[in-house]
Amino acid sequence: MSPLDQPAASPAVLTAAPLLGLATDVAMQVILARLPLTVGHLRRQFISFGAGLVVVLAVLWLLLRSLPLGPLDRVGYSVLHLGSYAFGGFCFFNVINLNISSLRIRMLKAYLQQHPRPLADEVLMATCSAAGMLDSRLQRLLDGGQITRSGDRFHPRPGFVTFIGGLFAHLRRLLLGR
């Protein structure tokens, strides 16, 4: 019997787990944005991701119980679908962060406000200046605890951002030779 002749196998239903988890992540983010909370964007995203993860685990547990699978297959499918949820959550995290910090997005929104009238480069540069960007990034890094300030000098704190910077530097050397 060829693979195409087989009846649709039940592991396909497991795909519902990461999809429901992602839907929960997105829905929680919409709800949290409307609540009078004093938590920052990053914490909100971790909370909504966590809620989605609970849904993924619950759905996987319910579905895997009803499937005639061996222990290795259960582990394999769990990792596969948890991985899919993690990837989806990472993508959603970056969609939110792009809207917060992407200069290109900010430029596009500035052009949209003027549309259909053209926006002069000088006016755009005044809105999206290097000085303004530096100040907002420094504030965000201070608020996130990635850097500290003593007097007029800033200092790094070892952490995730430092690790990511190092990782990107290695990848840049490997892939782009710079």
Next chain:
Amino acid sequence: MPALIVSLALFISALTAHIIWWKVRVPRHQTRALLVVFGLTPVPASLIWLATEGRPALAMGDLPGMALFYAGATCCYLITYAGVEEVSPSLTIMSALECAGTRGCTRAELAAEVTEERFIRPRLDALKREGLIQAMAGGCRLTRPGIRIARLATALACAFGIHESA
């Protein structure tokens, strides 16, 4: 377990093909090239699977989960690669602070690293190159794709209560 192993193998194969291509010559349009590599990698694997009648290590029911895993991993890599291709202002700041060691940096010293020439102009040029804005008398204006992206970003900001800070 075979579904997980094959999905991982597909992604690692695509990654390997990407590294080999980049070692030979870095393509001009890197994102497009990545989409080609990651998009085409599952094709030969699918043909082999279809051709191996009677030895289905994978069932049809495994395909949706594998597709979701592979697509998710690919999207994550594309997002990560954007950070490799263009240095972000935040990572430039962190790099400058690490190089300065215990001395640290003043705002003026960091301002010498985060400049208009290094970050603002290239992004404006990228918008023009990508066809999201077009030059005209009096400045630049959004093109249709630019309008779509700007409206989508505005809608997302509204839906998720996002306050930009750049």
